[in-house]
Amino acid sequence: MxxxxxxxxxxxxxxxxxxxxxxxxxxxxxxxxxxxxxxxxxxxxxGDTRIIRQAYFEHPDYVPLLRRAYELWRELESASGRELMKICGLFLAGPPNGEAVSGTRLAAQLHGLPLDDVSLTDFSNGSDAGFSGFRVPNGFDALFEPSGGYLHVxxxxxxxxxxxxxxxxxxxxxxxxxxxxxxxxxxxxxxxxxxxxxxxxxxxxxxxxxxxxxxxxxxxELRVLRKTLHWHRVRSNVYDVNRGGQGFFFEMPYGVFYGFPSLDGQTLKLAEHSGGEVVNDPLEIDRSLRDSDTQPISRFIQEVMSDVDPVADRHSVCMYTVTPxxxxxxxxxxxxxxxxxxxxxxxxxxxxxxxxxxxxxxxxxxxxxxxxxxxxxxxxxxx
Ligand SMILES: Cc1cc2nc3c(=O)[nH]c(=O)nc-3n(C[C@H](O)[C@H](O)[C@H](O)COP(=O)(O)OP(=O)(O)OC[C@H]3O[C@@H](n4cnc5c(N)ncnc54)[C@H](O)[C@@H]3O)c2cc1C
The missing domain is CATH 3.50.50.60 (FAD/NAD(P)-binding domain)
Known part of the structure; x- marks a missing residue:
């Protein structure tokens, strides 16, 4: 050898x-x-999917890297003949001065990226499949990034x-x-x-x-955090990726939540980005589903997603490795x-x-x- x-x-x-x-x-x-x-x-x-987006609220300096990342994903698709990246748009909502909304607006403005304000009338318009599946809390701004989507991880x-x-x-x-x-x-x-x-x-x-x-x-210090991914049954086709369903990201007062359109017409995946318990040994991480994992997700579904079962169908455990x-x-x-x-x-x-x-x-x-x-x-x- x-x-x-x-x-x-x-x-x-x-x-x-x-x-x-x-x-x-x-x-x-x-x-x-x-x-x-x-x-x-x-x-x-x-865990099937990862969100990809360009109007990067975490820091606008990531945007040039993201432009190249998109090119490279498309090149990898051409070289392999496989679909790896699906652009379906990303719906993002939160307080106007919150990190997600203000950071997304800033990155889009600095780098000339397409970003649409979503008005309340877009929600009442039943023909707009993606938005009609969400209830946006009062006082929130809602944005739509057409270049958002997901990767088959x-x-x-x-x-x-x-x-x-x-x-x-x-x-x-x-x-x-x-x-x-x-x-x-x-x-x-x-x-x-x-x-x-x-x-x-x-x-x-x-x-x-x-x-x-x-x-x-x-x-x-690199802190490893335990994170859970949750698949829930959908009760209608408003989240279906083939009918205009999109990725979503919500900065709520009790946590940050995100998810994906339904890929199979039966379930969709969502998760909490905030929080997470520190993991001492990644090989020994607890992979069971706890009440403390499901409670915030169920609350988010009940408040925001009109046509999703709040009880999880299946789950997976994953890890973030976080810098200060x-x-x-x-x-x-x-x-x-x-x-x-x-x-x-x-x-x-x-x-x-x-x-x-x-x-x-x-x-x-x-x-x-x-x-x-x-x-x-x-x-x-x-x-
Ligand atoms: C639940 C969850 C949701 C996420 N959502 C998103 C998202 O929507 N969009 C996004 O962009 N990012 C997202 N992320 C973050 C993203 O997935 C991670 O940043 C990325 O996958 C990390 O890749 P990695 O190569 O660092 O780790 P890994 O893919 O885990 O690779 C590390 C590899 O190193 C190997 N290894 C380590 N030590 C040893 C050793 N001593 N000997 C042999 N092998 C070793 C491991 O076996 C492993 O295969 C999410 C992460 C999680 C957990």
């Missing part, structure tokens, strides 16, 4: 699979290692991995990485049974970042010039996996990237 590579990517989930693909596209000899198989449900990249990961392998990358699963080190020229990666060597290492370990990146000087400012950390290791990492994607990273994978491949091969990732550097935590 070959143990010598030019590049090794540790963690072949959302970001690692994309990095592996972009490295393989450039013809280098690359190995991707993971404890679990392609598109598994033990980390942060599972497991298919995105599997497609990156499959195409990477077709281009010559190696992807090994069932390999738990115990440790790594670098002497500046060579990196050594030790798993339970093997030791691999390469000229450069890219670490994308998701919820396990503290284990593999904990000793990086200046790395902030909720922005990502994508950088070179300050002590090892041939080690790079992407971490702390803070519960909003998946839509960026295509572009951050490209940026990490740029960094690993060229030591720099033209993509605008400076605002995601480690240095910001030192100021």
């Amino acid at each position: 070959n143990k010598q590579f030019e590049f090794i990517v540790v963690g072949a989930g959302g970001f690692g699979s994309s990095c592996l693909y972009h490295l393989a596209c450039r013809g280098v000899r690359v190995l991707g290692l993971d404890r679990f198989g392609a598109g598994h449900d033990r980390g942060s990249s599972h 497991e298919d995105c990961v599997k497609t990156h991995l499959q195409l990477a392998c077709e281009l010559g990358a190696e992807h090994r699963t069932g390999e738990a990485i115990i440790s790594w080190d670098s002497d500046g020229q060579t990196v050594r990666v030790r798993t339970e049974s093997e030791e691999y060597q390469a000229s450069a290492l890219i670490l994308t370990p998701g919820a396990w970042a503290s284990h593999l990146l904990g000793n990086v000087p200046g790395m902030p 400012d909720s922005h990502f950390v994508v950088d070179r290791h300050p002590e090892h010039r041939n080690v790079f990492f992407g971490a702390g994607f803070s519960g909003h990273g998946f839509k960026f996996t295509s572009v951050i994978g490209e940026a990490l491949a740029d960094l690993a091969i060229n030591g720099k990237t033209d993509l605008s990732i400076d605002f995601l550097s480690l240095a910001r935590f030192q100021s």
Whole structure:
């Protein structure tokens, strides 16, 4: 078995699979290692769908990256012949001065992105399938972002991995990485049974970042949060993606909730973005459904969604890995010039996996990237 590579990517989930693909596209000899198989449900990249949008309320600096992310998702669709990204629009509502509404307006204005105000008459108009399924609280603003939509999350990961392998990358699963080190020229990666060597290492370990990146000087605390995804039965076809149903995002006084149109005509998926219990060991996370998970979701459904059963049909448990400012950390290791990492994607990273994978491949091969990732550097935590 070959143990010598030019590049090794540790963690072949959302970001690692994309990095592996972009490295393989450039013809280098690359190995991707993971404890679990392609598109598994033990980390942060599972549960059918992820929202993608451009008018980014979290920070307008993400918008150039998002433009490139959209291009790369379409390129991956062309290369694979699969539908990975569906643009169905995103309906967003909250207090006018709240983070979601004001941040979305700001990002759209600064970057000239299409964004529509939704008026109350749009709700009473029964022909408008998407909006008629929602009751917007008094005093809220409602916006519609036509370029919003969703990604088929497991298919995105599997497609990156499959195409990477077709281009010559190696992807090994069932390999738990115990440790790594670098002497500046060579990196050594030790798993339970093997030791691999390469000229450069890219670490994308998701919820396990503290284990593999904990000793990086200046790395902030990365909090892992337990999150639940809920599938509920729909009682009418107003949420159906084939009848104008769209993604949604609501900043409520008691939490932030988001969801997807119904893909199968039977159920739709929704979740709470706010909150979440700290997870000490991601391998031991509680995957049962608790009353404290369902109560806020049921309340949101009863107040906002007229035609959805408030009792969950099924659920899944996932993890956010959150930095102190909720922005990502994508950088070179300050002590090892041939080690790079992407971490702390803070519960909003998946839509960026295509572009951050490209940026990490740029960094690993060229030591720099033209993509605008400076605002995601480690240095910001030192100021
Ligand atoms: C419930 C939920 C909803 C979300 N919704 C959205 C959304 O709508 N839109 C959006 O953009 N983002 C969303 N996100 C965030 C997004 O999904 C994550 O930011 C992204 O998936 C993280 O990818 P990752 O590559 O960092 O982690 P993962 O995909 O979990 O990959 C990390 C990989 O590293 C491997 N690994 C780690 N350590 C080791 C080791 N020692 N040995 C071997 N393998 C190792 C793991 O097995 C895993 O495969 C959501 C997240 C959750 C949990």
